[in-house]
Amino acid sequence: MQNPQLTExxxxxxxxxxxxLPKRILNQILDTAESFVGVAEREVKKVPLLRGKTVCxxxxxxxxxxxxTFEIAAKRLSxxxxxxxxxxxxxxxxxxxxxxxxxxxAMHADMFVVRHAQSGAAHMIAKHVAPHISVINAxxxxxxxxxxxxxxxxxxxxxxxxxxxxxxxxxxxVLHSRVARSEIHALTTLGVPEVRVIAPKTLLPxxxxxxxxxxxxDMNEGLKDVDVVMMLRLQNERMAGAxxxxxxxxxxxxxxxxxxxxxxKPDAIVMHPGPMNRGVEIDxxxxxxxxxxxxxxxxxxxxxxxxxxxxxxxx
Amino acid sequence: MNLPNAxxxxxxxxxxxxxLIKANTAVVGIHSGGAWLAERLLPILCKVxxxxxxxxxxxxxxxxxxxxxxxGLHSETKPSQIPFDVQDKNIILIDDVFYxxxxxxxxMNELFDYGRPASITLAVLVxxxxxxxxxxxxxxxxxxxxxxxxxxxxxxxxxxxxxxxxEENT
Numbered sequence: 001m002q003n004p005q006l007t008e009x010x011x012x013x014x015x016x017x018x019x020x021l022p023k024r025i026l027n028q029i030l031d032t033a034e035s036f037v038g039v040a041e042r043e044v045k046k047v048p049l050l051r052g053k054t055v056c057x058x059x060x061x062x063x064x065x066x067x068x069t070f071e072i073a074a075k076r077l078s079x080x081x082x083x084x085x086x087x088x089x090x091x092x093x094x095x096x097x098x099x100x101x102x103x104x105x106a107m108h109a110d111m112f113v114v115r116h117a118q119s120g121a122a123h124m125i126a127k128h129v130a131p132h133i134s135v136i137n138a139x140x141x142x143x144x145x146x147x148x149x150x151x152x153x154x155x156x157x158x159x160x161x162x163x164x165x166x167x168x169x170x171x172x173x174v175l176h177s178r179v180a181r182s183e184i185h186a187l188t189t190l191g192v193p194e195v196r197v198i199a200p201k202t203l204l205p206x207x208x209x210x211x212x213x214x215x216x217x218d219m220n221e222g223l224k225d226v227d228v229v230m231m232l233r234l235q236n237e238r239m240a241g242a243x244x245x246x247x248x249x250x251x252x253x254x255x256x257x258x259x260x261x262x263x264x265k266p267d268a269i270v271m272h273p274g275p276m277n278r279g280v281e282i283d284x285x286x287x288x289x290x291x292x293x294x295x296x297x298x299x300x301x302x303x304x305x306x307x308x309x310x311x312x313x314x315x
Numbered sequence: 316m317n318l319p320n321a322x323x324x325x326x327x328x329x330x331x332x333x334x335l336i337k338a339n340t341a342v343v344g345i346h347s348g349g350a351w352l353a354e355r356l357l358p359i360l361c362k363v364x365x366x367x368x369x370x371x372x373x374x375x376x377x378x379x380x381x382x383x384x385x386x387g388l389h390s391e392t393k394p395s396q397i398p399f400d401v402q403d404k405n406i407i408l409i410d411d412v413f414y415x416x417x418x419x420x421x422x423m424n425e426l427f428d429y430g431r432p433a434s435i436t437l438a439v440l441v442x443x444x445x446x447x448x449x450x451x452x453x454x455x456x457x458x459x460x461x462x463x464x465x466x467x468x469x470x471x472x473x474x475x476x477x478x479x480x481x482e483e484n485t
Contacts, residue, residue: 011387028390035375035394043401044428047378049388310378314387 004126011315014126014135015308017144018185026189030154032307033300039076040302049310050079053110057083058100059138060116065274065298066138066148070113073305082109097121098128105130111309112136119143119178134312142178147308148273149182151301152230153190155293158300159269160227169196169222169264170213172232172254172281175203179273180232181211188212198222200254202244219254223263231256231272234281247280257283261291269293316459321469321477324440324456325352329359331454332407332438336363339433340405341370345422346393348411348469349374352440355475356409370399379421401430411469413439416450441479443467 003020007013012025039047055074059067067083074081086100101112111134114122119141126135139145153163160166168187174180174197187195188211197208198216209215216222223229234250244250261270270282270292278284287294342360344353350373360366377392408422419437426432438454443461461467466482 031390032388032392035378035392038394038396039378042397042428043430046428048424049378049383310388314383 004123007315012311013315014122014137015146015312016122016126016135016137018146018149018182018189019144021185021189023189023191026150026153026186029150029304029307029311030157032311033150033154033303036076036303036306037300039306040299046076046078048078050074050077050313053079053313054108055079055081055111055113055309056104056109057081057113057138058086058104058115059084060086060097060114060121061139062087063115063139065301066115066145069298069301070136070138070147070305073302073309074111074113076302077306077309079111079309097125101125101128105133109133111312113138115139117141134315136308136312139178142176143181145178145182145273147301147305148179149186150308151297151304152179152183152271152273153186154300154304155271155297156187156228156269158296159293164191164193166192166228167194167196167226168192168228168230169198169216169226170230170232171198171219171222171256173203173234174199174208174232175205176235177232183230184211184213196222196226198254200244219256219260220263223260226264227268229256229261229264229268229270231270231276231282233273233275234277236277247277251280251283255279255281255283256286258285258289261286267291271297274298316461316481318479318481319441319457319459321440321479325355325477327456328352328438328440328454329356331456332356332360333363335405335407335436335454336360336366336369337405338365338368339403340366340407341372341399341401342407342409343372343374343397343422343426345408345410345418346373346375346395348440349409351469351471351477352411353409370404372397372399374422374425376418376421376425379425381417381421395425397426397429401426401432403431403433406432406435408435408437410437410439410452411441412467413437413442413452413455414445416446416448419450420448440469441467 005014005016071081113136115138121140122137170180196214272294342353344350357371361369373396375393375395377389437452439452440456442455442458464484468480
């Protein structure tokens with residue numbers, strides 16, 4: 001079956017999920033992002049690629065970092081940007097998603113960046129839109145958050161360029177995390193030989209091994225000799241019922257402290273997609289410590305999103 | 316047409332650029348052929364009086380091209396590297412083959428996003444004719460008129476020496 005993200009000649013048309021994308025396209029995005037990193041250091045932090053194009057950020061679910069970085073990315077590409085927090089506008093009045101999309105298309109939108117609490121929302125929009133329009137999934141339910149996965153592997157590549165030689169641990173609430181799923185697909189596609197997940201059984205999806213990861217339930221074991229520690233946010237708002245005893249208890253067992261981090265390689269880097277729950281999944285001393293690359297992740301996120309948008313607009 | 320000897324033209328180009336070198340000059344090569352030329356010009360131009368601190372940069376104009384909407388982004392886009400302050404610099408812009416002038420327009424637009432240079436001088440190995448914009452090189456080592464169907468390309472041997480290929484576009 002034709003991958004719905006690709007054009008007939010196998011170029012990227014929409015970015016919905018990293019799953020199923022060939023290594024060639026992931027590398028194209030990461031290599032292009034390299035060129036955009038430098039744009040932010042210039043006198044004029046803009047290139048004219050998307051001049052005259054209109055990008056619509058549609059956020060059916062709250063977000064600060066993702067929405068802002070998408071907006072900055074589009075503006076640095078010289079696009080006109082409209083950001084709609086739909087949860088507070090037309091949906092509240094009863095309009096369907098596709099009617100919202102049709103209305104924005106009638107206003108000549110060229111690209112939609114969509115975040116939605118329902119898995120598959122971006123897919124549905126991509127199937128619906130006219131052929132000249134591209135859709136970027138900015139997070140759909142528990143399914144995928146492809147630009148976050150890409151910016152994470154971009155950050156790893158910056159600090160640890162030998163991807164084929166790395167041991168990476170993803171720690172925490174894998175069950176509810178679209179970020180974890182996108183990270184795992186990106187890492188395995190790019191040839192990272194050992195991806196571990198560390199979590200209590202209640203926060204792991206069934207059959208998680210099928211994604212090609214090694215499962216650990218103990219932090220000290222799982223962090224042993226890793227090059228990269230990717231922390232996940234404990235998703236309180238998605239947590240139905242009491243899967244965990246308490247935040248303090250969770251921190252004791254799965255929170256990243258300097259002591260636990262000492263199990264990893266001495267030059268290991270620490271990542272977090274944000275927003276962080278300090279003292280729940282990560283200790284402040286680690287989050288602000290010398291091994292943390294959490295803020296560079298945010299900066300690189302802009303370059304990666306610029307790369308995705310300009311590749312989509314050109315195909 | 317007999318292809319010119321690229322190495323001989325390179326010598327000529329270097330000689331013609333030398334008188335332009337003074338304090339506050341920077342050499343910027345356009346990716347990829349122009350960047351190769353700039354790389355080999357630098358040690359020669361540094362020996363010229365006033366060229367001791369010659370700055371060097373590389374431009375990849377992919378983000379400024381006027382045909383992005385037809386052709387999309389080139390898959391091998393390289394980062395531009397301008398590691399000096401463009402403001403008030405005398406810039407010698409280097410490219411291998413000058414044709415329509417569109418690449419140079421893109422390069423100038425990009426340079427101005429780094430600052431306001433004091434001047435830009437365009438120096439090329441070959442001016443092959445066929446310009447479509449009011450932009451022309453001030454310095455060229457060789458001028459000729461090629462048909463639209465012909466594609467003249469500068470290439471580089473493993474040892475760093477240059478040669479040309481001429482292909483008929485079909």
